[in-house]
Amino acid sequence: MPDDSMQHRIGEVTLTVLGPDRRPLTDRVVTVAQQRHAFPFGNIGFDFVSLVGGPPPDAAGPAFGGATALNLDRLGDLWLNLFNTATLPFYWGPYEPRPGTTDIERLTRTARWLADRGVTVKGHPLVWHTVQPPWLLDLDLDEVERLQRNRIRELVGGFAGVIDVWDAINEAVIMPVFANGDNAITRLARSRGRIAMVRMAFEEARAAHPAVTLVLNDFDLSSAYECLIEGVLEAGIRIDAIGLQTHMHQGYRGEEYMRGMLDRFARYGLPLHLTESTLVSGHLMPPEIVDLNDYQIPDWPTTPEGEARQADEIVRHYRSLMAHPAVASINYWGLTDDGAWLGAPVGLVRADGSRKPSYDALKDLIKGQWWLPPTEMRTGSDGTVVVRGLYGDYTVSRTPFTVRPGQTAASVQIAE
Known part of the structure; x- marks a missing residue:
């Protein structure tokens, strides 16, 4: 227990x-057994899109993910034996590579496949400045805004009942000042302002599906994010949860850091969703790297020493999060190393499909220490x-x- x-x-x-x-x-004598956690233990479901939905049309597909070493049965067993909540990719660029040509059929099949197996499905993200379709660059800002609003309504309304949780807007803190390549959404955010962008995302989504759960999500866990949250709340915009990204490619930040960070964001009285957690099982990214995207190397292997460290840290991480009463969801960012974000060995499963110690360690928590197996009672x-x-x-x-x-x-x- x-x-x-x-x-x-x-x-x-x-x-x-x-x-x-x-x-x-x-x-x-009766037998009592647990069937499902109410708590959302999640992972991305990007790898399922091609396996369930089929090949991508017109080069559409998930921006990240795409395991090739596992078939659907093996991937499904590994994933479903541990997780109950899946995040699916709706990045605008690969979702709509040409105006009006979308990846809706594959994502619909994938979302329904997961939902039919008792998985709660979440969409990510409705608004983001990265992974954008290049055809937006030729449009004026009013037209970009119109299309962005239409996209929000079409996704949230069209998937209602299958996907009822969305990251409404992703990384709004940096959105107006993003300088790593041109994109139309950054220009729109610079013109309209952060709070107006957040309002657009939340209000359009809620108009399309009043019962939807909407998350404000960011990697910037500094006071800048706190200022944005305060401005959004003061503007009367209703948000359902605060999303906190913790990609720890440079090493586990530790229980003390996590408690302090969670306490800072818990003061708003909103559920905290740990939307993107990762821990590496190879060498750590150098500490001087500021933007994780700037560290992409040809080969980043998992190692026995790194795997032992990852297994220990994932147990510490999940225990720390579950101990905090404001934490309402934990989502790990990748099951396998095959196709992992930035090529980092963050998966719980090696690229060849074999389980790392971290998979078994996390399973021992979620389906072991935190689970009631079939138990006879009188x-x-x-x-x-x-x-x-x-x-x-x-x-x-x-x-x-x-x-x-x-x-x-x-x-x-x-x-x-």
């Missing part, structure tokens, strides 16, 4: 077990058993029930 730092994620339910006649079953004289575990979906003798916040009692009728 989890340690004391996890008490805010654990429920205890007195479960009354009823028979077919709706009378309590007394002194009866009902009391009143037909009850006490079930204690992390919030989520459970069964008693194959009949479903839930453990959720605020719930202390439930009854379940089972078939004998």
